[in-house]
Structure formats: C-alpha cells, structure tokens
Amino acid sequence: MKLFDMAKRRNLGCALGLALALAVGAPSITPANAQEVTLRGASMFDENHAFTKTMVKFAELVDEYYDGDVKFDLRLNSELGVESDYVNFLQQGVAIDYTILAPSNMAKFAPSIPLMDMPFLFRDLDHWEKVLSSTTFAPLEEELLKNADIKIIGYTGGGVRNLLSSEPVVNLDDLQGHKMRVMGAPIQAQIFAALTAAPSAIAYNEVYNAIQSGVIAGFENEAASIQNLKFYEVAPNVTLTRHTITVRPIVFSGKTYRNLPEGLQAAIQKAGMEAGAYGRELESREDGLKLQEMIDAGQIKATEFENREKLLEMVVPVQDAYAAEIGASDLLTAIRDM
Structure with missing residues (x-):
C-alpha cells in the first residue's frame, strides 16, 4: 500500500504542476529596458540532484557575469510537470525559461537531436568529455533552434545508464522479450529491439506504477534518478550494461532569450557553458558513489551483463542506419573518430 500511495502522489504532483504551469503561463521576463528580469527554471528532482545543483550554479554564474538585476525562480520536484511538458513550455515561451532536458524529449521538434544521447555512442568518459567540450553537436543545436525555438547553452550529464528490473536480467537470454520502458x-526503441528486448515508450511519471503493476518489467536509468525517485523500491536489480553516458543539454527558451538585454544574453551564454562543465564533473563523480550507496544500503543488487561485447556488435548496424536516415552519417563518424 505504501508503494501505491507514493506512486499516486507522484502522479498527482505532476497533474498539479501542469495546472500551475498553465496558470502562470504568461512570460515572466520584463521588457529589455526594464531594471529587473525574473527567469524561471524547472527540475523534476529535489535540491540534492545534480541537475538541480547545476541549475543553481548556472544562476550564480549569470548573477556574477551580468551587471544588472536578475532573479531566478527555480521550481523543483516536478512542480511544473515532467521533461516532456518542459519542452512544450519552452517552445511556446510560457511557464519556464530554462531547464535541463534529455535529448529524446525534444525529438518531436528536432528528429536528429537524439543522436547525441544514442545508446553505446561513447567509448568512455574521456571520449564523452572530448565531444561535449567541442563544437561537434553544432548542427544539432541549429536544428533544435530552428524547429523548436529552444537554444542549447551548455551540456551537462555524465550519469551512466544501466538496466533496472524487477527480476534479474544478466544475459542475452534474459534480455530476449524483456518488457522495458x-x-x-x-x-x-530501435537499439533495444535490436538487442531482442521488447521496448515501449511510456511517460516517465508512469514508470513506477507500470513496474509495480507488471505492465513492464523494467527500464533503464542512471544512479542519481534511481536513488532520487526511489525506483529501487519496485526494481531492485541493476544490470551494468553501461550503455549510455548521458548528454543533457542546458536549454533556454528562444522566445525569452530574444527579449533579454544583450548583456544578459552574453552572461547566459557564458554561464551555460561553465555550468555545463561543472555539472558534467559533478554528475560523473557522483554517479558511482550513488550506485555504491544503494548497494551498501541493500536497496539494489548490481550485476555485470554477460558478454557485453556482443551488445556493442549488435547495435552498430542500427546506429549506422539511423544516422543515414537523418543525414548525420558524417557526424556519427566524426564522433566515433574523436
């Protein structure tokens, strides 16, 4: 009963957040010649999550670099909904002005952008850091700005995503037909289908209930979110596939950005890049610690995936076909060669 009540509260919180977001939908910025600007942010997590800490750092840096009055209104714990809601708000220029998003949540506006977060894209953390510290993703940034009016101002992430399931999934036999979000x-979905799983894209705020009720048997995520949202309560088995090192753009509403003073725009650009570097170091450092904390607390059981090298072979044709379909074969090659 406790788990069911917790899940109901999460869903109720998201619904209330959507209602609040619509109620405060008018843009929060004041005209460019006004003395004070209020910028609104949103996080699905509490103050201890790396995303929230990164957005707090971003606000501190903007305040440092901007010679003017700017306030920040950062709403936590999914008060304004979930990431898919944030994308719509940013695109419309209502409710929020900045946040951190998974690329997949922006795919409906920019079909190519999920390439930056494609499973098995990065060899290791050094490869990941080299790509994010470069201008490699500039074509994807341009597509997002053109199609969705959402501006990428920095890159955070660094969590290593693994499989999380109600029952152990430790090899290809276990993975075959595995119902996962x-x-x-x-x-x-294409990547995990190629690995013989049975993937489905359900809303993030429905995952807890879906595992609890048996609609799915598991999903994939990084340690910070597993810990923060207590997913281990319904899926305590973690399989160390290490299939993704997360890329999480720090994004800003284009509609908001264009109405800001030039000095504030420059401060936001600089702060976004620096906050991204701060967040990458923070999350990549904390990821292993949080995983070990849950192991030590008996909340999860972590197991290596048998013959992980086989997974790497199986996904290459899917990656190549996807890149060709979106006209990004050269970009994929550039990332692999970096």
Missing part, C-alpha cells in the same frame, strides 16, 4: 525517441 525506453525514452520516446525512436532510436532508443
């Missing part, structure tokens, strides 16, 4: 971008 994936993020909404088609490439996510």
Whole structure:
C-alpha cells in the first residue's frame, strides 16, 4: 500500500504542476529596458540532484557575469510537470525559461537531436568529455533552434545508464522479450529491439506504477534518478550494461532569450557553458558513489551483463542506419573518430 500511495502522489504532483504551469503561463521576463528580469527554471528532482545543483550554479554564474538585476525562480520536484511538458513550455515561451532536458524529449521538434544521447555512442568518459567540450553537436543545436525555438547553452550529464528490473536480467537470454520502458525517441526503441528486448515508450511519471503493476518489467536509468525517485523500491536489480553516458543539454527558451538585454544574453551564454562543465564533473563523480550507496544500503543488487561485447556488435548496424536516415552519417563518424 505504501508503494501505491507514493506512486499516486507522484502522479498527482505532476497533474498539479501542469495546472500551475498553465496558470502562470504568461512570460515572466520584463521588457529589455526594464531594471529587473525574473527567469524561471524547472527540475523534476529535489535540491540534492545534480541537475538541480547545476541549475543553481548556472544562476550564480549569470548573477556574477551580468551587471544588472536578475532573479531566478527555480521550481523543483516536478512542480511544473515532467521533461516532456518542459519542452512544450519552452517552445511556446510560457511557464519556464530554462531547464535541463534529455535529448529524446525534444525529438518531436528536432528528429536528429537524439543522436547525441544514442545508446553505446561513447567509448568512455574521456571520449564523452572530448565531444561535449567541442563544437561537434553544432548542427544539432541549429536544428533544435530552428524547429523548436529552444537554444542549447551548455551540456551537462555524465550519469551512466544501466538496466533496472524487477527480476534479474544478466544475459542475452534474459534480455530476449524483456518488457522495458525506453525514452520516446525512436532510436532508443530501435537499439533495444535490436538487442531482442521488447521496448515501449511510456511517460516517465508512469514508470513506477507500470513496474509495480507488471505492465513492464523494467527500464533503464542512471544512479542519481534511481536513488532520487526511489525506483529501487519496485526494481531492485541493476544490470551494468553501461550503455549510455548521458548528454543533457542546458536549454533556454528562444522566445525569452530574444527579449533579454544583450548583456544578459552574453552572461547566459557564458554561464551555460561553465555550468555545463561543472555539472558534467559533478554528475560523473557522483554517479558511482550513488550506485555504491544503494548497494551498501541493500536497496539494489548490481550485476555485470554477460558478454557485453556482443551488445556493442549488435547495435552498430542500427546506429549506422539511423544516422543515414537523418543525414548525420558524417557526424556519427566524426564522433566515433574523436
């Protein structure tokens, strides 16, 4: 009963957040010649999550670099809904001005952008850091700005995503037909379908209930979110596939950005890049610690995936076909060669 009540509260919180977001939908910025600007942010997590800490750091840096009055109104714990809601708000220029998003949640506006978060894209953390510290993703940034009017101002992430399930999934036999939730971008489902699983894209705020009720048997996520949202209560088996090192753009509403003073725009650009570097170091450092904390607390059991090298072979044709379909074969090659 406790788990069911907790899940109901989460869903109720998201519904209330949507209602509040619509109620405060008018843009929060004041005209460019006004003395004070209020920028609104949103996080699905509490103050201890790396995303929230990164957005707090972003606000501190903007305040440091901008010679003017700016306030920040950061709403936590899914008060304004979930990431798919944030995308709509940013695109419309209502309710929020900045946040951190998974690329897959922006796929409906920019079909190519999930490539930056494609499973098995990065060899290791050094490869990941080299790509994010470069301008490699510039074509994807341009597509997102053109199609969705959402501006990427930095990159955070660094969580290593693994499989999380109600029953152990430790090899290809276990993975075959495994009913699991994936993020909404088609490439996510294509990758796991190629690995013989049975993926489906359901809403993030429905995952807890879906596992508890048996609609799905598991999903994939990084340690910070597993811990923060207590997913281990319904899926305590973690399989160390290490299939993704997360890329999480720090994004800003284009409609908001264009109405800001030039000095504030420059401060936001600089702060976004620096906050991204701060967040990448923070999350990549904390990821292993949080995983070990849950192991030590007896909340999860972590197991290596048998013959992980076989997974790497199986996904290459899917990655290549996806890149060709979106006209990004050269970009994929550039990432692999970096």
